[in-house]
Structure formats: structure tokens, C-alpha cells
Amino acid sequence: MADKQSSGAHILLTGGAGYIGSHVAVVLLEAGYDVTILDNFANSSPVAVERISEIAGRKPHLIRADLSDRDSMEAIAAQIMATGLDGAVHLAGLKAVGESVEQPARYYDQNINSTLNLIEILKICQAPVVVFSSSATVYGELNDSPVAESALTGPTNPYGMTKLFNEQILADQARADGAWKVVNLRYFNPVGAHPSGCIGEDPLGIPNNLFPFVAQVAVGRRKLLKIFGGDYPTGDGTGVRDYIHVMDLAEGHRMALDHALSREEGFVQAINLGSGRGNSVLEVVDAFGEAAGCSIPYEIAPRRSGDVAEIYADASLASDLLGWHPTRVLADMCRDHWAWQSLNPQGYGPAGENGEACT
Ligand code: WQD
Numbered sequence: 001m002a003d004k005q006s007s008g009a010h011i012l013l014t015g016g017a018g019y020i021g022s023h024v025a026v027v028l029l030e031a032g033y034d035v036t037i038l039d040n041f042a043n044s045s046p047v048a049v050e051r052i053s054e055i056a057g058r059k060p061h062l063i064r065a066d067l068s069d070r071d072s073m074e075a076i077a078a079q080i081m082a083t084g085l086d087g088a089v090h091l092a093g094l095k096a097v098g099e100s101v102e103q104p105a106r107y108y109d110q111n112i113n114s115t116l117n118l119i120e121i122l123k124i125c126q127a128p129v130v131v132f133s134s135s136a137t138v139y140g141e142l143n144d145s146p147v148a149e150s151a152l153t154g155p156t157n158p159y160g161m162t163k164l165f166n167e168q169i170l171a172d173q174a175r176a177d178g179a180w181k182v183v184n185l186r187y188f189n190p191v192g193a194h195p196s197g198c199i200g201e202d203p204l205g206i207p208n209n210l211f212p213f214v215a216q217v218a219v220g221r222r223k224l225l226k227i228f229g230g231d232y233p234t235g236d237g238t239g240v241r242d243y244i245h246v247m248d249l250a251e252g253h254r255m256a257l258d259h260a261l262s263r264e265e266g267f268v269q270a271i272n273l274g275s276g277r278g279n280s281v282l283e284v285v286d287a288f289g290e291a292a293g294c295s296i297p298y299e300i301a302p303r304r305s306g307d308v309a310e311i312y313a314d315a316s317l318a319s320d321l322l323g324w325h326p327t328r329v330l331a332d333m334c335r336d337h338w339a340w341q342s343l344n345p346q347g348y349g350p351a352g353e354n355g356e357a358c359t
Contacts, residue, residue, distance in 0.1 A: 009261060010034040010084055012127075014067055014118060015091035016060065017044035019201040020133065020190055022052055023250040024089055026199070029056035031254050036061040036080060038092065043204055045348035051198045067092045068113040077124040086261060087129025087181075089253055090118055093162070096208055097137065097306065100159035111162035115169055128180040128266070130170055131256045136188045136242070136274065136311060138164045145242075145278065146314035149186070149270045156306050167270065174268040181260040181267055188242035188274030188313050190249050192333035193340035200340030201246075202347030210284060211243075211333075215341040218292040225296055227281050229303035234310055238281035242274040242312035245328035245336070249273055255322040274313025275326045283330070291334035292342070 011028060015021040016037030021044070028035050029052070037049060037060045053059040063079060065072050093111040094100065100107040115132075122128055137160030142152040155161045167184045174180040191211040193200035206222075207213040216222040230237045252273045260267075279287075289296045318324040328336075 008032070008034065009086040010036065011257065012036050012038060012080060012085060012088040012121070013060070013091070014038045014088060014114070015044070015093065015133070017041060017046065017048045018091060019044075020187075020246060020249065021091045022048045022199045023194060023246045024091070024253045025052045025060055026056050026194060027247070027250040027254050028089075028257070029058045029060060033254075033257075034061075034083075036063060036083070038063045038065055038067060038076065040064065040066040040092075042066075043094075045202065047348040048199055055194060055196055055198055067117055068110045070113065070117060073117045073120055077121045080121065080125055085122070085125040085127040087127050087131070087257065088118060088122060089131045089133075089257065090115065091133040093133070095159060097157050097159045098208055100157050100162070104158040107158045107162055111159075112165055112169070115166045119169070119173055128177065129257075129260050130181070131183045131185060131253055131260065132166060132170055134167055134184045134186045134270065135160060135163045136186050136272070136313070138167065138186060139311070141308045145310055145312045146276060147272070147311060148314040149272055149317055171268045174266055178266040181263055182269070183256040183260055184268070184270040185252065185256060186270055186272050187249060188244050188272070188311070190246045191243045192245040192247065192328065192336040194247060195336050195339065197336070197339035197343040200337065200344065202344070210241075210281060211288075211337055214285060214288045214296055215337055217296050218288060218294055218338065219341045219345045221345065223297070225285065225298040226301035227285075227298050228301055228307060230300035232303075232309040234280055236280050236282045239307055240278040240280050240310035240312065242277065243279055243284070243330060243333055244273060244275050244326055245333045247336075248275075248326035248328055252318060252322065252324045255324050259322055269321070271318050271321065272313040272315050273318060273324070274315050276313050276315045278310055278312040279330055284334075287330045288334045288338065291331065291338045
């Protein structure tokens with residue numbers, strides 16, 4: 001049932017064909033929003049857009065463009081002006097921590113310019129509402145868990161720095177113009193997939209993150225999981241993280257948008273989206289093996305530089321402000337991530353090859 005605020009509101013969803021974006025698109029469409037996906041498909045597939053429509057029973061509009069390209073900004077704004085706009089959910093950007101260390105200038109160029117251009121587009125369209133995809137990486141290694149929004153920030157890599165810079169850019173815009181409403185959503189570790197198994201995480205190349213790597217071991221694409229560090233000061237010696245089901249995360253975006261659109265006055269607010277619980281790597285390996293009906297072969301390898309032993313969220317502000325409560329647990333995350341991976345062993349594949357409807 002669409003909420004009052006959402007029915008008919010039109011939202012620009014940047015990066016809407018990506019992993020998080022495709023799930024946000026489904027949730028917004030099902031909630032009655034009109035959605036325009038803006039994506040350059042650099043790290044996503046056009047097949048995902050078709051699947052979004054199949055799941056939601058409604059089609060998003062699509063603009064294929066690079067948001068970081070200043071020259072295309074006027075054209076994008078003109079295209080959107082035609083239909084009117086109420087706000088944006090901004091996910092477009094590069095997101096690999098390790099890659100950002102090797103290619104910092106590319107990450108600053110892409111991630112910062114995308115946000116600066118989006119602000120100009122929203123000014124032209126007179127739609128000063130942004131829900132921004134930030135990250136727990138802004139907290140760095142400075143805080144004990146549970147980590148609240150008031151904790152110290154100090155990213156340890158260029159990717160995390162672009163997230164913090166973008167939060168600051170949006171906050172400064174809201175301070176300069178009181179009409180702006182900004183919610184900076186700080187994701188902990190998004191995992192899982194839509195229960196249909198038709199959309200999910202499809203990383204390019206070798207997955208950097210634990211869940212997609214384990215899923216590819218389970219489906220036979222990878223031989224062995226390397227567990228980075230078995231000697232951390234945690235229960236079983238492996239790293240502890242706050243895993244959050246991507247559907248809970250997507251619903252958090254819808255609730256943040258409803259909240260922003262229902263407010264009269266401008267504001268800026270950072271909000272954690274995490275479960276508030278920590279799970280170790282070994283707990284994930286066991287739970288995923290249970291879901292996939294197989295044992296996940298692994299070996300303990302040296303620690304990965306930049307990793308913290310343990311981090312999980314204080315998610316009380318999301319509850320107090322948005323009424324958001326994650327409802328899916330680790331077993332749900334593994335079950336749904338496995339459903340996606342087993343139905344799509346090669347991910348979306350080259351456009352056209354897997355274009356048929358997801359069974
Ligand atoms: C989780 C745990 C690893 C891979 C990153 C980004 C963060 C956010 C989420 C975007 C750690 C261990 C992992 C592997 C392993 N992304 N691991 N073997 O590092 O907590 O966060 O993704 O916003 O910005 O930093 O997630 O999944 O990489 O690692 O042992 O092959 O799994 O050491 O303990 P991380 P992750």
C-alpha cells in the first residue's frame with residue numbers, strides 16, 4: 001500500500017541498476033513512487049532494469065549517462081524537467097576500497113563530481129531532497145562498537161573519504177539553502193538479495209567482499225575462501241561485521257525518503273543502517289554452507305590491511321527517527337543471497353544473454 005507521501009512522487013535514483021540501487025528501485029516502485037534510474041552501466045547490467053520491472057510490476061524510466069560528466073548535466077536536467085521531480089536517492093559511484101587506494105584521483109573525480117552535478121540538477125529541477133548512500137567506512141578505525149552517528153569519523157581509504165566529503169558537500173548545501181533536506185545513510189555491510197532470486201550482487205572480476213566471494217565458492221566459480229586473519233581479539237579470531245539484508249536496507253531508503261518529503265523545514269541528518277549485531281567470518285561461512293547445502297572450503301590467510309577486528313552499528317537513531325527496524329537475520333541473508341547466486345551462477349551475464357525473465 002503506497003504511503004501518502006510516496007504516491008506519485010518522482011525520484012531520480014542514481015546508480016539504480018546496481019546491487020543496492022536495483023533493490024531500492026523495486027521497493028520505491030512498489031511503494032508508489034515514480035522512479036527514473038540514472039546509470040552508466042559501468043558496474044551494473046541493463047538486465048537488472050528489466051528484472052526490476054518484472055518484480056515490481058511497474059517500469060522505471062531510464063537515463064543512461066555518467067553523472068560525473070559535467071557536459072551531460074544540462075541534458076539530464078532537461079530530460080527530467082519534462083516530468084517534474086521531487087528528489088533523489090544518490091547511489092552512483094565507484095565503491096571498491098582496494099581499488100580506491102590504487103586509483104585515488106579516479107575515485108575523487110567520479111564520486112565527488114557525481115554529487116556536485118547532482119546538486120546542480122536538483123537546483124534546476126527545484127527538487128532539494130537527497131537520500132545519499134554513505135558508508136560505515138566513514139568511521140574508520142577510531143571507535144569501539146556499537147558505533148553511533150555521533151562517533152568520530154576518519155576514513156582510512158580514498159573511497160571512504162569520498163563518502164565523507166560527499167556528506168559534507170550535501171550538508172553545506174543544506175546549510176546554504178534552508179530548503180534542502182538531506183539524509184546521509186551510513187550502510188554497514190549490505191548482503192543478501194531480493195527473495196525472488198532475480199536481482200542480486202554481481203561484482204566485476206574477483207569479489208572484494210565476503211558474501212559474494214563465499215557465494216561464488218558455493219556455486220563453484222571459486223575454489224577456496226581465504227579468511228583474512230584468524231587471530232583477531234574476537235570470539236573465534238575472525239573479523240566481526242554488521243551484516244544487513246539488502247531488502248532491509250532498501251526499505252530504509254524508502255522510509256528516509258518518506259521522512260524527508262513529509263518534513264516542511266530543511267534539515268541534514270546522518271543515519272546508520274545496520275542490524276546492531278556482529279557476526280564473524282566463520283559464522284557467515286557456516287550459515288552460508290547451511291543455506292547452500294554444502295561446506296565452504298577455506299584457509300586462514302594473513303590479515304588484510306585496513307581491516308578492523310570488529311565493527312557494528314548503534315542503529316537506534318534509524319528506529320527513533322524513521323521507525324526502521326531490520327527484520328531479516330543472517331540465515332535470511334544467506335538463503336536469499338544463495339537463491340540469487342544459484343539461479344544466476346554467472347550473475348547477469350552479458351546483456352542479451354540472460355535477458356529472459358528470471359524464472
Ligand atoms: C567482511 C569481513 C574481512 C573477503 C567493505 C567496505 C565497506 C562496505 C562493505 C561499501 C572482514 C573478511 C572478506 C574475503 C575475508 N562497502 N573477508 N575474505 O571490509 O567490512 O566492508 O564492504 O560501502 O565500505 O569497506 O566488508 O565483505 O570486504 O569483509 O576473510 O575474501 O570478511 O576480513 O572481516 P568490509 P568485506
